[in-house]
Amino acid sequence: MSAPDFVVAGSPVWLGPLAQTLLPWLQEHRAAYSGLFGMIDGNVYTHWGEAVEATMGQAPRYVMPAGGSYVPGGMEALKTLDTCQALWGAMLEAQLDRRGLALIFGGGALGDVGGFCAATYKRGIAFAHIPTTLLAMTDAALGGKVGLDFRGIKNAVGAFCQPVAVFADPTFLQTLPPREWHSGLAEVVKHAYIGAPKLLQYLQQQPNLMNTPQAIPPEEWQRLLRASIAVKARIVNEDPLERGLRALLNFGHTFGHGLESYFLRLEQPITHGEAIAVGMLCELEDPSPADLALLRPLLPPVPLAQVPWPEVWASMQQDKKNLNGQVIATIPGQTPYSLRKTTLTAVEAEHRWRRSLEQIGQA
Numbered sequence: 001m002s003a004p005d006f007v008v009a010g011s012p013v014w015l016g017p018l019a020q021t022l023l024p025w026l027q028e029h030r031a032a033y034s035g036l037f038g039m040i041d042g043n044v045y046t047h048w049g050e051a052v053e054a055t056m057g058q059a060p061r062y063v064m065p066a067g068g069s070y071v072p073g074g075m076e077a078l079k080t081l082d083t084c085q086a087l088w089g090a091m092l093e094a095q096l097d098r099r100g101l102a103l104i105f106g107g108g109a110l111g112d113v114g115g116f117c118a119a120t121y122k123r124g125i126a127f128a129h130i131p132t133t134l135l136a137m138t139d140a141a142l143g144g145k146v147g148l149d150f151r152g153i154k155n156a157v158g159a160f161c162q163p164v165a166v167f168a169d170p171t172f173l174q175t176l177p178p179r180e181w182h183s184g185l186a187e188v189v190k191h192a193y194i195g196a197p198k199l200l201q202y203l204q205q206q207p208n209l210m211n212t213p214q215a216i217p218p219e220e221w222q223r224l225l226r227a228s229i230a231v232k233a234r235i236v237n238e239d240p241l242e243r244g245l246r247a248l249l250n251f252g253h254t255f256g257h258g259l260e261s262y263f264l265r266l267e268q269p270i271t272h273g274e275a276i277a278v279g280m281l282c283e284l285e286d287p288s289p290a291d292l293a294l295l296r297p298l299l300p301p302v303p304l305a306q307v308p309w310p311e312v313w314a315s316m317q318q319d320k321k322n323l324n325g326q327v328i329a330t331i332p333g334q335t336p337y338s339l340r341k342t343t344l345t346a347v348e349a350e351h352r353w354r355r356s357l358e359q360i361g362q363a
């Protein structure tokens with residue numbers, strides 16, 4: 001089979017149709033594992049059941065409950081200990097031993113919780129990601145962060161554990177709901193801000209792409225994915241355990257996670273990328289009209305002025321990126337791959353929140 005397109009923290013990453021990546025890889029490596037176990041997002045199974053079956057054959061699997069009609073960011077509600085119980089239980093029932101391999105078909109939510117379950121089952125079994133959303137292809141499936149939400153706090157419990165391989169097939173994007181396209185686009189924009197000025201310039205000149213990313217031809221998406229993944233790969237390879245530079249990937253996530261946690265507790269989730277887009281706007285020191293134009297199509301279609309700021313601030317204070325009780329935002333520096341850390345006081349954070357609401361005409 002072909003050489004991987006990227007290697008991220010030691011994990012090979014292939015970009016392209018599963019028939020040319022995952023299937024030959026399985027033929028080559030299957031004998032190294034005692035058994036296969038599938039963890040499959042319910043909506044992915046609905047749309048792509050045949051492709052999943054073609055890979056899994058008779059192997060045991062757990063398909064996440066799809067829950068009927070689409071709820072934006074809805075899988076986040078399944079990033080819980082209950083899901084861990086279900087996945088660990090299904091692996092035990094399948095008699096998967098320590099040399100088993102879990103194949104995780106889904107977006108970032110299942111990737112996080114499924115990866116965590118694999119990383120902890122029988123002290124850890126191998127797992128491979130088959131990301132099926134734009135966000136998971138460009139970000140969540142890369143770099144080995146796995147975990148779950150706990151007591152209403154995003155990613156409160158988790159670990160670093162690298163997948164044995166990642167197979168990103170843009171074919172899956174064909175069935176992605178429009179809000180999930182925009183959600184993934186937010187992480188592409190984040191990567192552009194932190195390490196790819198040419199990509200940033202390109203995105204700023206493409207209002208059609210920003211407004212309707214699903215209308216862009218697949219070849220174009222493969223090219224954009226490559227440019228975006230290159231940023232994540234470089235940062236993770238330099239700092240796999242987030243001792244320094246990797247914090248740059250948290251740009252937008254200090255406010256973003258606070259907002260996402262609030263809507264999660266309300267049981268009306270917004271998508272991860274929508275929250276991060278608001279976060280990027282709040283965290284940029286002095287957003288220009290070009291920043292605003294770029295981020296505007298990515299914002300959640302909900303009245304943000306009605307969000308009670310103290311609740312967002314309370315979640316931000318629980319963020320695991322905080323040190324010594326201080327809320328810290330990491331923002332891109334003047335040059336690509338440089339970072340600045342800003343300590344946010346309650347007053348400064350509220351000022352930024354209100355400034356952003358004004359800028360988007362929602363004060």
Ligand SMILES: NC(=O)c1ccc[n+]([C@@H]2O[C@H](COP(=O)([O-])OP(=O)(O)OC[C@H]3O[C@@H](n4cnc5c(N)ncnc54)[C@H](O)[C@@H]3O)[C@@H](O)[C@H]2O)c1
Binds near residue numbers: 107
């Ligand atoms: N581990 C990391 O480094 C990292 C990085 C960024 C984000 N994340 C996490 O990723 C999660 C968000 O992931 P996401 O944006 O992929 O959302 P998601 O996993 O919640 O999926 C979004 C929705 O799309 C559906 N879906 C998935 N693939 C589909 C397809 N091909 N066709 C149709 N529907 C499909 C899902 O069922 C769900 O309803 C958040 O929990 C976030 O914290 C993790």
